[in-house]
Amino acid sequence: MGFSSSGRKRKTNARNSISYKVGDVEWTNNIPECPVYYPSEKEFQDSFAYLHKIVPEASTFGICKIVSPIIASIPASVVLTKEKKDFKFETNVQPLRLSEWNEKDKITFMKGRKYTYKEFEALANKAFLSRFYSSRNLSSSYIEKEFWREMAHGRKGTVEYGVNVEGSAFSCDPNDKLGRSKWNLKNFSRLPQSTLRLVDKGIPGITDPMLYIGMLFSMFAWHVEDHYLYSINYHHSGANKIWYGIPAHEASQFEDIVLHNVYCKNILSKYREDKAFQLLAYKTTMFPPNIFLQHDVPVYKAVQKPGEFVITFPRAYHAGFSHGFNCGEAVNFAIGDWFPLGAEASKRYANLRMFPIIPYEELLCKEAMQLYKLSKDRGSKNLACNHATVLSFVHLMQFYKKTLLQLKGSKECSISSRTIDTLICCNCHRDCYVCYMLCEHCYSHPICLYHDIASKRCTCGREYTVFKREDMLAMEDAATKFEEKGRTLQLSGFEPRCLHFMSRNFINRVDS
Numbered sequence: 001m002g003f004s005s006s007g008r009k010r011k012t013n014a015r016n017s018i019s020y021k022v023g024d025v026e027w028t029n030n031i032p033e034c035p036v037y038y039p040s041e042k043e044f045q046d047s048f049a050y051l052h053k054i055v056p057e058a059s060t061f062g063i064c065k066i067v068s069p070i071i072a073s074i075p076a077s078v079v080l081t082k083e084k085k086d087f088k089f090e091t092n093v094q095p096l097r098l099s100e101w102n103e104k105d106k107i108t109f110m111k112g113r114k115y116t117y118k119e120f121e122a123l124a125n126k127a128f129l130s131r132f133y134s135s136r137n138l139s140s141s142y143i144e145k146e147f148w149r150e151m152a153h154g155r156k157g158t159v160e161y162g163v164n165v166e167g168s169a170f171s172c173d174p175n176d177k178l179g180r181s182k183w184n185l186k187n188f189s190r191l192p193q194s195t196l197r198l199v200d201k202g203i204p205g206i207t208d209p210m211l212y213i214g215m216l217f218s219m220f221a222w223h224v225e226d227h228y229l230y231s232i233n234y235h236h237s238g239a240n241k242i243w244y245g246i247p248a249h250e251a252s253q254f255e256d257i258v259l260h261n262v263y264c265k266n267i268l269s270k271y272r273e274d275k276a277f278q279l280l281a282y283k284t285t286m287f288p289p290n291i292f293l294q295h296d297v298p299v300y301k302a303v304q305k306p307g308e309f310v311i312t313f314p315r316a317y318h319a320g321f322s323h324g325f326n327c328g329e330a331v332n333f334a335i336g337d338w339f340p341l342g343a344e345a346s347k348r349y350a351n352l353r354m355f356p357i358i359p360y361e362e363l364l365c366k367e368a369m370q371l372y373k374l375s376k377d378r379g380s381k382n383l384a385c386n387h388a389t390v391l392s393f394v395h396l397m398q399f400y401k402k403t404l405l406q407l408k409g410s411k412e413c414s415i416s417s418r419t420i421d422t423l424i425c426c427n428c429h430r431d432c433y434v435c436y437m438l439c440e441h442c443y444s445h446p447i448c449l450y451h452d453i454a455s456k457r458c459t460c461g462r463e464y465t466v467f468k469r470e471d472m473l474a475m476e477d478a479a480t481k482f483e484e485k486g487r488t489l490q491l492s493g494f495e496p497r498c499l500h501f502m503s504r505n506f507i508n509r510v511d512s
Helices: 026-030 046-060 074-084 117-131 140-153 248-261 275-280 290-294 336-351 362-377 381-384 387-409 472-491 505-507
Strands: 062-067 087-095 110-115 160-164 210-214 221-222 232-236 241-245 300-304 308-312 318-322 328-333 415-420 435-438 466-467
Touching: 026 140, 026 290, 046 062, 062 300, 062 387, 074 117, 074 232, 074 328, 110 117, 117 160, 117 210, 140 241, 160 221, 248 290, 300 308, 328 387, 328 505, 336 362, 336 387, 362 387, 387 415, 387 435, 387 466, 387 472, 466 472
Parallel strands: 415 466
Antiparallel strands: 062 308, 087 110, 087 160, 160 210, 210 328, 221 318, 232 308, 232 328, 241 300, 241 318, 435 466
């Protein structure tokens, strides 16, 4: 599409606040639009097949838009007022201003009140009229500029946003064509091609969709999805929504720019490492994307209208706001090419002692073992299509094999095989599925094998025991067979394409 990020020189600034002239919003005209896709009804029948088709191109932009060829016959307003008769939701109150992000000025979103769908619609329409003195359609470009002017000038203004509202606005009516499709977000993450189908229980916002009911200038601040997952957002009804997205390969540069140009040092002192990532995780940091243009980092825009999906890609930072009353719905999902980035997210969570939301290691092992069974029937071609999953699994099993050999040689602990469930490491909160250490006397405080604990004892004074899965030998055998088949593919002149937006060196250092 004519956009390139290679060979650029980076601009570096001494730390200070965002360069933003009050009233200067012409930079909004310089942000190119993300790719927009128009699937036919036939292509639309298989959601994940279509996503696999567009991912190689679209992922390089961080976000993309898909225009649905079919519409819901039962609108969201009917679903949320008649199918769900007791539906109410609580809002967040958001300040309409840019923060200095120092000790005296940090943005927080306060709790609002509860509304029915119709009550909030009336409030939102009244707010739009009081701002623009008209209910007529205004251009997206005009409203975008007005939003950033308001953010630059604003001191006391607020808006409300129904954010993270559990539920769905897709109809249960069997005659609703979109509701019956594989794009119904109630079922999306559980479809056979989605890795999140392997998560045992429903997680609101991750495996189960959430609603986002907005008004003029309701905003979603800069953030990246939990565990660097994909997200899919459907615009059910109402005013447009503007999205800004940063490609995944620019995520580190994004965080560096935010660290040195948005946040003041005095609020960073209590954070040890990954300071920008930790603060951005609160989802209250909003600032104009022109800062990325100033630093030669690509940023793309999507103007989302009713009937359109927006996809955000793994580790792609994004933000945006509403042009008026609207209703959207979102959920996360993952496909095989997510696993290397999922590993990177797990490593980062462990470094920061953040609790995982999904069991990455368990998902990887279960997906890889299912691929192994399929490969026996379908041969190496199936592995070539799932190269990122296979590679991540092989690296994981190599790590455990090497670590267990070292522990066995040290004779500091015994090793036992048993059926185990995923546990959380008490030191770093990493999820443990294949192996972990535990005191057989206390049966508390499990420790993952990523720590140097061979010479340590439990607090009760006894030695640790390493517990590994009873089926670990089967997993090691699968990893060995994957390596053999991978070498066969390379010898035959076919080298599988791995993640298009990640370098081979990046993948090789995952789990190292």
